[in-house]
Amino acid sequence: MHTRKEFLRNALVAGCAIPFISGKDFLAGARIDDFSFTSPFIRVGLRRTYPAFSFFATDSLGQGRLHLSPILTEPPRSKAFTARTYRDSISYFNSPEDIVADWQVKCEEKKIDLISRKPGAEPFEISFSRPQNHATVLGIMREGQRVLLPCILHLPGLGTFIIESRVPDATIFYDVTARESTGETPFVKLRFDGAGAKGTVKYSMRSVTLFPRKKKIHRIPLFDGYRRNFINIFQLNPRLGMLANSSSGDARASTLFLYAEVARVTPPLTKTFTAMDLIRDSLETYISGKQGYGHPGWSGNHESLDSRPSLIIAASYYIKSTSNREWAQKNYPAIKKWGEEMMRKDSTGNGLIEYGYSGNSGSWDSKIGPANWWHTIGFGHEDAYSNILCYRACSMMSDEKIFPQDEHTRACKAFAEKTKQHFFTNFYNPETGVLAGWKSGDGKLHDYYFTFVNSMAIHCGLVDKVKGKEILTKLLEKMKEVGFVDFKSGLPGNLIPIHPSDSGSKEGFQIYQNGGVSGCFAYYFIYALILCELYKPARELLLGMMDSYAKNEFEGKCPNTGMTRVWKTWNGECRGHEGFLADSYHALLVVEGVDPKIPFLNELVHFLNALTVS
Incomplete structure (x- = not known):
């Protein structure tokens, strides 16, 4: 049995290399x-x-x-x-x-x-x-x-x-x-x-090779997957003319913000073309009226709550990164409309948008689509994840460096302030010490130790660093308690089983979105750990995933199973359906996306150098 330190040392020395194949082969x-x-x-x-x-x-x-x-x-x-x-x-x-x-x-x-x-x-x-x-x-x-x-x-x-x-x-x-x-x-x-x-x-x-060049990181063999795969998240479906979850997959308005987060730090793809051009073209396609997964008609009668916020965040990143004021002025009416429709979903005036379905236990079936990206879990009514994105969207809309200020942007600023005022008290579960995933129409909290909800709230500032550290510590303790100890394949979205009454899926625990492990949204958990100065678990998660990225362990079918590597059980069994999911590669952003003022990356380099000489 190898220790964690031995595993990392071996990976660093070997560089995850595959021998060169001679010409005769x-x-x-x-x-x-x-x-x-x-x-x-x-x-x-x-x-x-x-x-x-x-x-x-x-x-x-x-x-x-x-x-x-x-x-x-x-x-x-x-x-x-x-x-x-x-x-x-x-x-x-x-x-x-x-x-x-x-x-x-x-x-x-x-x-x-x-x-x-x-x-x-x-x-x-x-x-x-x-x-x-x-x-x-x-x-x-x-x-x-x-x-x-x-x-x-x-x-x-x-x-x-x-x-x-x-x-x-x-x-x-x-x-x-x-x-x-x-x-x-x-x-x-x-x-x-x-x-x-x-x-x-x-x-x-x-x-x-196309990746942001971090001089202290990118030559370390363990980060070969970072160098080869940084642009994996960009998959252009030619029949749709839009970015999608794979080159033949569905376009999802709810994930465009993930692509934009990576695009803003991606070096130019060619001398005349950037990743932000891909974001712009997809935004324009949505503005023209084309619908993607999550819009009405895909599943259920209601648009997913996370679609409009995602589009606004993506548009804001595009404008901020390119300074394309002409594009911003031309498309501001459409972006403004997205914002108005988004904020209109708050029927109680507490700064929290609500989904059209109640989210009550027992209200779900396979024909009803939940509020957000996690489409097999019954997120409904006041959905924490979508409200995190709504807060980010309103905050960016009210940023005078991105949009000229007017009545709408001032309304967005007021809405964001109201969201921050009510978010924590609405979703915090004192019995577990973490944020719940949603509050249903009957007033009940639905808490399954969601890793992505809690980390994203910390990442965007809805939870301060002191309380964030307490929440993350609770989640790390829960991981040990339930036996999740291997970070190589990413993170599960939830740490305890989703009750059948809160799920539209019949798949068991640790399978697919019910506790299955993937690279999706792991970036926010790593970032939150770093932000709250929990460097050791952040390092373990990041390096474990980097080793798997270098070995291409997030895509393709597993031998003799018919299942794919996109989703795995906690013991590494493949249980994915998609052969490729662009969102799995968002976590590669950590190397570039961490604030350079935070000493984490320097400490990481010292740690890796010490391993190679020990």
Whole structure:
């Protein structure tokens, strides 16, 4: 049995590395006569008879972790090309007599070029198997599922490419399929147009890493997952034209604020495109009237309470980060309307918004959607989580650095003050010493030791540091009491079982949202621990999760189970349904999101350095 210290030392020394695979092993899964190229950053194979990848692996850190090729192999084509291979390239010709290639694929250490010289050449397609990797393209969407170049191709856990072309206003086609109902393997597809009347077209795919560079942290091997996966939270669904919980998943207005929190510290994705552009485009789609998960009609007759606050927070972050006053002025009427609709849900005047369903025990069934993100738990009436977001939204709306002050912003400020006045007394449970999840219409508190509710209230200032430390200590003590001791997979949302009368789900405890462990919302718990100077548990949680991020333990299916790693039981058994959930990667924000005035990160570096030499 290894001690916690031994586990961390081993992880630091090993760097969670996977041995470099030699060239002789490269063509597993590829034809023996295919063209191949290998560097520490990329390993590719290409068909000899037609322009298509037969193997495609990447490691943006250059560590030779090139064992997984998520490429979706195409069936043989009836039409065969003539191929001419060189040391670092392969060219495809329509016939042996041709001297102008339809396509040439040229490889360098960190770059792949796709070059088409012959007018009328068929498009070059790259398809990835979604069960193997939840790849996504990130960029400015145009009509017809076209993405403007430069853009990003990101393969979670593997690596990232900037795709660019010197052709003005060049675009590529981007598509996904979600399910196997058609008999096809779900895919992520990119299509590159061949040369046209204007002549040669060249597309370059350049391997990069995109993460905020913390000089004292980012070179430590335990943080390799931070470097590879920082932008995992951004998943663009091309059929919706919006950020979603995966590239083929639902767009949720209630999670856009999470994406915006990460976007504000993400470095530019390309020279002309930022993560905040993704936030802006999704906001504009919602403003245009498009609905996402949580809006009326998705489940039940009421909009989720957390949707409007999330959109306001996201818009506020966009304006604050970009200083785009023209956009702010143009879209202020829509943002103001969100705020008015949000505050209108307070029917009692106590500064707490209420959901349309009572939240009373026994009132839930599978057809009724609860108030917030946690859709299998019966949050209703006065929902603590949604009111935390409402407080944040009103506080940001009343920030004169973000919005010009008017009657509405002053109303938001007054509402936030009222929320702060009543929040703690309304939700605090003196019997447990923590905040309850909701107060139902019959006046009862529903308290299941919710980790996210309590930590988010501390994070945003609704609970002060002194009381926050008491609450967090109670939660940590409860974790030990109930036997939750392994932080590698994140945190459970609740520490004791949800009573069947408060749940629309029949799944048992520690399964999915009823106490299941995930990376979702763990950021706030780590941040609250740091804020309240509980550094030891913050360090254990952060480092345990970083080890799992480095090993890609938050995505994909577990062998021989059919279940995924997104949700796990407390003993590590996979019980997830989604193959990928963008929210799982929000916790990576901790490394960049902690106030630099707080000494936690410096102490963390000293702790890690001491481990490596001990």
